[in-house]
Amino acid sequence: MYTDPARHRQPxxxxxxECLTCESASAEATIGLGEQIGRLLQxxxxxxxxxxxxxxxxxxxxxxxxxxxxxxxxxxxxxTLANEYRPAPGTGRPVVYHLDLYRISGADExxxxxxxxxxxxxxxxxxxxxxxxxxxxxxxxxxVIIQIASLTGDLGDLGDLNESDLVRNRIVGDEIVGNRRRLTLCxxxxxxRDRLGAIRQALAMK
Amino acid sequence: xxxLGIETSCDETAAAVVSDGRRVRSNVVAxxxxxxxxxxxVVPEVASRQHVLAIIPIxxxxxxxxxxxxxxxxAIAVTAGPGLAGSLxxxxxxxxxxxxxxxLPLVAVNHLEGHVAANWLVEPEPEFPLVCLIVSGGHxxxxxxxxxxxYRLLGRTRDDAAGEAFDKVxxxxxxxxxxxxxxxxxxxxxxxxxxxxxRAWLGDSYDFSFSGLKTAVLRVxxxxxxxxxxxxxxxxxxxxxxxxxxxxxxxxxxRRATEEFGIRQVLLAGGVAANALLRQWAKQRIPGxxxxxxxxxxxxxxxxxxxxxxxxxxxGERADLSLDVAPNLALV
Numbered sequence: 001m002y003t004d005p006a007r008h009r010q011p012x013x014x015x016x017x018e019c020l021t022c023e024s025a026s027a028e029a030t031i032g033l034g035e036q037i038g039r040l041l042q043x044x045x046x047x048x049x050x051x052x053x054x055x056x057x058x059x060x061x062x063x064x065x066x067x068x069x070x071x072x073x074x075x076x077x078x079x080t081l082a083n084e085y086r087p088a089p090g091t092g093r094p095v096v097y098h099l100d101l102y103r104i105s106g107a108d109e110x111x112x113x114x115x116x117x118x119x120x121x122x123x124x125x126x127x128x129x130x131x132x133x134x135x136x137x138x139x140x141x142x143x144v145i146i147q148i149a150s151l152t153g154d155l156g157d158l159g160d161l162n163e164s165d166l167v168r169n170r171i172v173g174d175e176i177v178g179n180r181r182r183l184t185l186c187x188x189x190x191x192x193r194d195r196l197g198a199i200r201q202a203l204a205m206k
Numbered sequence: 207x208x209x210l211g212i213e214t215s216c217d218e219t220a221a222a223v224v225s226d227g228r229r230v231r232s233n234v235v236a237x238x239x240x241x242x243x244x245x246x247x248v249v250p251e252v253a254s255r256q257h258v259l260a261i262i263p264i265x266x267x268x269x270x271x272x273x274x275x276x277x278x279x280x281a282i283a284v285t286a287g288p289g290l291a292g293s294l295x296x297x298x299x300x301x302x303x304x305x306x307x308x309x310l311p312l313v314a315v316n317h318l319e320g321h322v323a324a325n326w327l328v329e330p331e332p333e334f335p336l337v338c339l340i341v342s343g344g345h346x347x348x349x350x351x352x353x354x355x356x357y358r359l360l361g362r363t364r365d366d367a368a369g370e371a372f373d374k375v376x377x378x379x380x381x382x383x384x385x386x387x388x389x390x391x392x393x394x395x396x397x398x399x400x401x402x403x404x405r406a407w408l409g410d411s412y413d414f415s416f417s418g419l420k421t422a423v424l425r426v427x428x429x430x431x432x433x434x435x436x437x438x439x440x441x442x443x444x445x446x447x448x449x450x451x452x453x454x455x456x457x458x459x460x461r462r463a464t465e466e467f468g469i470r471q472v473l474l475a476g477g478v479a480a481n482a483l484l485r486q487w488a489k490q491r492i493p494g495x496x497x498x499x500x501x502x503x504x505x506x507x508x509x510x511x512x513x514x515x516x517x518x519x520x521x522g523e524r525a526d527l528s529l530d531v532a533p534n535l536a537l538v
Contacts, residue, residue: 027418053374054421058365076366076417079216079344080288080533081250109251113292 018193019186020200027059030181034063037185040198041068043094044121044191046137048130051146056181057128060146061098068124069093077128078102082118095123102129107136140189142196149180207280209519210268210304211512212261214297215289215317216343217253219260220508221268223279227516228326231272233502233509236260254292261300268508276308283515286314286525287535288344294531302527313515314525317506318345318537319357321475323514324499324507332497335469339460340537341484342476343369343384346414347537348459350467355521359538360463361412368452368478371416375423375448379441390481393449396442401426403451412459416452423448449483457487464492474498477505 024030041047047064049057062074070085070093077083077100087093097118104110110133118125119138130137187196208231213220217238223231238256269275284301287294305312322338337360340347346363366374369386376385381392403422406415426444430436464472472492478484479498488496503510 053378054417054424056421058417062365073362073364075363076370078370079367080290082291082533084534103250112251 017186017188018196019184020196020203022183022185022203024056024181024183027056030056030059030183031063031066033183034060034065035067036063036202037199038064038067040195040202041124042195043123045124045195046119046141047124047126048137048141048143049126049128049146050131050143052148055146055148057146060144060183061126061128064126065096065098068096070096074098076100081113095120097123097125098128099125100128101132104129104132107133109133110136138189140191142192143184143186143188145184145186147182147184149182207516207519208272208274208278209313209512209516210265210279210282211315211508211510211515212265212282212284212297212301213317213320213506213508213511214257214261214293214300215285215287216293216506217256218506219257219264219296220506220511221261221265222508222512223268223272223274224327224509224512224516227323227513227520228331230327230509231274232268232270233507234264234268234271235502235505235507236264250290250292253290254296257293257296261296265300265304279308279310281311281313281515281519283313283315283511283518284529285317285320285511286529287532288317289531289533291531291533294533298529298531302529306527311519312525312527312529313518313523314529315511315514315518316535316537317511318347319355320510320514321504322349322351322357322473323517324475324503324510325473325497326513326517327503327509328497328499330497332473333470335467336471336473337460337463337467337469338473338475339456339479339488340476341368341456341474341478343367343373345369345476346416346456346478348412348414348463349537350463350469354517357538361414361459363414363416364408365415365417366420368414368416368456369476371420371452372478374420375445378420378424378427379445381441381445386478386481389445389449390483392442392445393483394442394446396440396444396446398443398446398450400443401436401439401447403447405451405455407455412463414455414459419448419451449481453481453484453487456484457491460488461492464494470494472496475504480504 051057058076065074065085069091070087077098083098085096187193208223208225211222219236222233282301282305284297321340325332335352338349344367346368348361350358350360372389373385376388381388406418426436480501
């Protein structure tokens with residue numbers, strides 16, 4: 001037991017974490033996946049979207065918002081930090097907040113900016129660049145980690161994920177083809193574990 | 207009538223006095239670019255604090271430079287949105303306080319309408335019907351105007367704004383902040399023909415999409431770093447190719463709108479309208495008059511807010527002291 005290297009990498013807190021991995025071959029597929037997952041989200045859910053510039057955080061958020069039945073257009077919230085999408089009238093679906101914390105530094109600044117107003121039990125809150133204010137969020141939340149299969153096939157530290165099945169992007173002529181992404185959904189806390197269970201079931205049934 | 211304009215939607219604290227919506231008496235801008243450059247972008251909390259420090263001295267200077275006193279001012283116009291909530295609050299509260307203290311009418315202005323109105327600060331006066339391309343850090347909107355204060359949205363960005371794409375690509379290429387001028391500077395010594403970047407035409411739609419272009423640049427830079435491809439490309443080449451890709455889409459769609467709607471005039475507005483290649487291609491490739499404001503009225507300023515506020519005031523609009531900020535305010 002003590003010689004298992006994977007075990008050493010995992011802090012004990014992760015034992016309550018539960019993860020699900022999906023792959024997407026295109027921006028359209030990422031939106032479709034988001035839409036499926038968005039249908040299952042409930043008021044009070046907090047979804048933290050993690051990944052580098054160009055990973056497709058806003059693209060995935062567009063799918064989530066569509067699945068949640070809120071009215072777009074869903075664009076990057078980089079300028080105003082927070083976009084608000086209202087549900088279609090009469091649907092009874094929640095308001096969706098879409099935040100981009102790239103320009104925030106630290107939990108204190110996030111709270112001064114008014115983060116708690118968006119962490120509303122009646123709304124669903126999607127957050128890009130949550131790493132900028134890592135300690136600002138409730139313990140119960142759903143992480144979505146988006147990784148790009150890079151040209152060199154290097155995905156950095158993948159933890160317990162399997163690297164071998166990644167398809168490298170190619171460049172043909174001047175065009176870049178291949179937009180393969182790996183999305184890892186991790187539930188922290190009971191509420192998010194329920195949600196992840198429903199997502200796992202829905203994706204498996206498809 | 208003299209209108210005092212106040213603008214604090216993002217990283218510029220600005221006040222200006224404009225007569226009858228067209229003649230600029232003063233235009234004062236306290237830029238925070240130096241403060242934010244160290245962070246590679248606007249930091250909201252820092253922006254709010256800077257606005258608080260600057261707003262009163264800036265308003266005083268706008269009046270002094272106009273050689274006017276409070277009794278000469280006929281109304282106060284202020285940006286109510288869109289923008290950063292904390293930043294907008296400083297301007298709106300200052301405007302409400304001054305309106306109350308000096309018993310002046312208050313007019314709420316949409317920041318985007320301000321950018322459009324910047325074209326009325328110069329001669330000749332724009333003629334309707336017209337198409338206005340508003341391109342800035344937060345917006346890429348193609349607007350049809352058949353009459354004053356009448357806006358029809360033809361298209362908008364589906365993901366990143368044009369200015370945001372400039373900022374993000376400047377970050378990928380490590381060219382510094384703000385991205386617009388940095389890309390333009392780098393592109394000047396680059397060869398755009400050495401790299402073809404994809405354009406998101408989106409069929410017949412007038413919408414824009416710049417997120418994929420940003421990602422394409424990222425892939426090129428990554429493959430160059432890995433020594434796999436593009437190893438002979440310089441940052442200048444990539445910047446030049448990126449700039450061309452953005453401008454190509456903006457100009458082509460704007461020209462198509464002028465043909466479809468039989469319009470008399472094209473206006474450029476917003477910070478990206480300061481881009482030299484956009485100005486050049488718009489002039490060369492769009493038939494009919496293309497007009498854009500001088501540089502100081504393209505980037506955020508309060509003269510454009512005073513101008514838009516005057517037109518709203520003439521249309522009978524007034525805000526009261528319950529005026530609140532609207533960070534997600536849309537033009538149409």
